[in-house]
Amino acid sequence: MTAPPINPPETLSFKYVPRPGLLKIALLNFFLGIVTLTIYRFWAKANTRKHIWSCIHINGEPLEYTGTGGELFRGFLMVFGLFILPYIVILKGLQLSLGETHPVTTGFGLLFAFAVYFLWGFAIYKQRKYQLSRTQWRGIRGTMAGSAMVYSLAYFGSMLARLFSFGWATPVMDTVLQEQITNDMRFGDAAFKFRGRAGPLYPTYALCWFLTGAFVIGITAFISYEAITWFGSELRALFDFFNGQTGESTPTERQHYLIGIIVLFIAAGLLSFFVVIPVLWAVYSAKEIRTFANYTSFDGAQFSLNARPWSMVWLTISNILLFVFTLSIARPFIIQRNLRYLVDRLSLEGAIDISRIQQSTAAMPKRGEGLADAFDLGAW
Amino acid sequence: MAVSANYFDGQSAKDHPVTLDMNGTDLLFSGTDVSPTRWSLNGLYPLDPPSPGQPFRLTHVERPGARLILRDEAFIKTLVASSSHLKGGYSWADISHVFGWIIGGLVAVATITYICMALLPDRIAKILPNDWRNRVGRQMETAVVEGARICSTPKGDAALSTMIDNLAQGAPDMPPISVHIYDVPILNAFAVAGGNIIMTRELIEKADAPEEVAGVLAHEIGHVYHLHPEAQLVRLTGMQVLASIFTGSNGGNTTTNAALLATILTYSRSAEAEADAYARETMVKASIDPMGLKVFFEKILKIQGDMKGSSSTFKALGNLFSTHPGTEERIKEITPLPAGQVAVPALTPDEWQALKTICVR
Incomplete structure (x- = not known):
């Protein structure tokens, strides 16, 4: 008599193993995107994910992305046909019949905006569910076991809380939402667990909040002060000119020069908003994902993610530059960099009995991410 | 092995x-x-x-x-x-599959675009209820004039109605119209939805004879008669719905946005030709000298070069006749009254004087 073989628990190691081919995908995505007036985006996403997923190795076996562009396209058609198009047609009908300033037209627009905000969390949850159902490792796929509507309610509440607390509810809300979505996550029949408090996030949050405030006030004051001290009288003349008060007169040479300076200031302002503020908040992101990883366990083993502020800041800056200077062609590489950043720093402490994990019995969604596409939820 | x-x-x-x-x-x-x-x-x-x-x-x-x-x-x-x-x-089957979808999609979009842009607008414009047209037209007018003062004197208003009545002699089926003159220093005139016609102080003051203003007015009534503003409005709305397929946005407001208004009020050459033909026919039937319109067209051609910059909607809308090529051909189309037909003045000298000074406070 021999005892049935017992599989020794395994430790899991994550590794990103790049392989060639992403450049070809990036170029193809870009050009077909133009040729098809962006309709190719669904196939672009699927191809990019397929490539990047296959570079993420867990114990030597890559992840596999089984989704297709057709599924995403049908998801889009569904949401567009049932949600977006009726809205636009009704709105345009109201604009033509009652006029744009009629209370009913305005009310209908507001109602739709409310629906969009209300469904935001729904879209996030469904997107996650679709992606998990199309992600396999060792032939086993993931799923989300909970309700998208419950998450959507929580998400909507979190948006209000953030708004009314001037952002200070963010760490608590992020933690609550992360807890909800993580606890619903399954790989096969094995569950992820999330447990932890938002308290430790607050010192970093406070730092980023006050730095952002100081930056916004500082740059606004600086630009206004410079503009007024240097160009006070011309500015007034310029405003008069744009308002048509001076009738026939053409702007003077100095005013042309001034327009140039103003454009420069606006450019500098935009640049600082789109670079400095994301960079400041990268510090908080690093803290948050590091903390959340520590709060997360899979089948009893705890995750750990070595995300540090400086590496996150560099990732953010380099991604922005990469995006801007390649006219977004490098988008697949940005996805790759983001995922690689996580995979290279992620570890699971403790061993688990992988052989025990059975295939998920949850129904596979037939279409994917229609709402997420409509809301433009992260481009990927 | x-x-x-x-x-x-x-x-x-x-x-x-x-x-x-x-x-x-x-x-x-x-x-x-x-x-x-x-x-x-x-x-x-x-x-x-x-x-x-x-x-x-x-x-x-x-x-x-x-x-x-x-x-x-x-x-x-x-x-x-x-x-x-x-x-x-990639196998050829994969590639042809994807391209089949894409080409099929583009063909569908092109077909829908053609239907929405070329076939439907005129037809939909005809079935729009009058109170819709009026409501939207008033909103467009408010947006176009950007708060400019409306010119009105008792005598001037009377002269304007007389001119419309005189034109109506040549067009018994003239649609109901409402003409407003605004105190704007840019020469322009246009029709918006619901039979609302807008003319500027500059246009009245640059005209040397009532027949010139009557010609412009007849041209704008032509746009009203053929429902051109309504058709353009429907066309633009359709365009926004189509654009939403690609951008996901709703295209924003139509009749209160200057740039979109400019698009609405910029007609195709065939629409301008229809309005010209209406003006010529109406003037001949009403025995008002069509050469007034011709003189005015020529005057505008000359003024065009001297137009000074301004950021207002009036400028964005472009000059009455400058938006399309072929102004010379359009001028050539205008011929005098047939021999033997005696021209009736569009207004008496007193009435003309009252109209000329309608914006003077």
Whole structure:
């Protein structure tokens, strides 16, 4: 008599193993995107994910992305046909019949905006569910076991809380939402667990909040002060000119020069908003994902993610530059960099009995991410 | 040449080491807890194209959830050599499938665009209820004039109605119109939805005879008669709905946005020609000298060069006649009254004087 073989628990190691081919995908995505007036985006996403997923190795076996562009396209058609198009047609009908300033037209627009905000969390949850159902490792796929509507309610509440607390509810809300979505996550029949408090996030949050405030006030004051001290009288003349008060007169040479300076200031302002503020908040992101990883366990083993502020800041800056200077062609590489950043720093402490994990019995969604596409939820 | 491989059955995450062999038509594999299995080569499907140094991952049409992972380079080479469909990458079927969808989609979009842009607007414009047209027209007028003062004196208003009545002698089926003159220093005139016609102080003051203003007015009534503003409005709305397919946005407001208004009030050449024809016919039937319109067209051609910059909607809307090429041809189309027909003045000198000074406070 021999005892049935017992599989020794395994430790899991994550590794990103790049392989060639992403450049070809990036170029193809870009050009077909133009040729098809962006309709190719669904196939672009699927191809990019397929490539990047296959570079993420867990114990030597890559992840596999089984989704297709057709599924995403049908998801889009569904949401567009049932949600977006009726809205636009009704709105345009109201604009033509009652006029744009009629209370009913305005009310209908507001109602739709409310629906969009209300469904935001729904879209996030469904997107996650679709992606998990199309992600396999060792032939086993993931799923989300909970309700998208419950998450959507929580998400909507979190948006209000953030708004009314001037952002200070963010760490608590992020933690609550992360807890909800993580606890619903399954790989096969094995569950992820999330447990932890938002308290430790607050010192970093406070730092980023006050730095952002100081930056916004500082740059606004600086630009206004410079503009007024240097160009006070011309500015007034310029405003008069744009308002048509001076009738026939053409702007003077100095005013042309001034327009140039103003454009420069606006450019500098935009640049600082789109670079400095994301960079400041990268510090908080690093803290948050590091903390959340520590709060997360899979089948009893705890995750750990070595995300540090400086590496996150560099990732953010380099991604922005990469995006801007390649006219977004490098988008697949940005996805790759983001995922690689996580995979290279992620570890699971403790061993688990992988052989025990059975295939998920949850129904596979037939279409994917229609709402997420409509809301433009992260481009990927 | 049996080699070792790994098998995932799609039921559990357990890694099954197997020994693998092939004959001419099948892959055969078995392991300690995998009973002997036969996968036909024809049904094999590669998850990624084979690439050196990478494990070759296969599945089978009959077991789409199962995964067979090969690492033996020599075996992979032999296998791929024996079944060329395993080379992977994009097949012509994949490419033609995707392009079929894309081309089909573009054809559908082009067809819908044609229907929405060319076929439907005129028809929909005809069935729009009058109170819709009026409501939208008033909103457009408010947006276009940007708060400019409306010019009105008792005598001037009377002169304007007389001019409209005189024109109506030549057009018994003239649509109901409402003409407003605004105190704007830019020469322009246009019709918005609902029969609302806007003229500027500059236009009245630059005219040397009532027939010139009557000509412009008849031209704008032509736009009203043919429902051009309404058709353009429908066309732009359709365009916004179509654009939403690609951008997901709703295109914003139509009749209160200057840039969109400019698009609405910029007509095609055929629409301008229709309005011109209406003006010529009306003036001839009313015995008002059409040469007034001609003189005014020529005057505007001259003024065009001297137009000074301004950011207002009036400027954005462009000059009355400058928006399209072919102004000279349009001028040539205008001919004097037939010989023997006696011209009736569009207004008496007193009335003309009252109209000329309608904006003087």
